Amino acid sequence: DNASAPNIVRNLPEWYRNIIAAQSFLVYPLIAAEGCIGLFYADKKEKGSMLTEEQKNFIETLRDMAIQAMKLKHK
Secondary structure, three states: OOOOOHHHHOOOOHHHHHHHOOOEEEEEEEEEOOEEEEEEEEEEOOOOOOOOHHHHHHHHHHHHHHHHHHHHHOO
């Protein structure tokens, strides 16, 4: 919810802080057996929550469906 919080800032790459400079962001990694194979990312200029709980559930479902589709593609 707050990309300027010290515990977040210290983990952000310098290029991100200088170029993107988003005050809030979210990342949903796409994890498969071989590791992280992609991600869903969104940001906004203002601090604060980006999604409602219902929207978070939808994006988590979308992420899970994307992972399943990739697994089926590589069988």
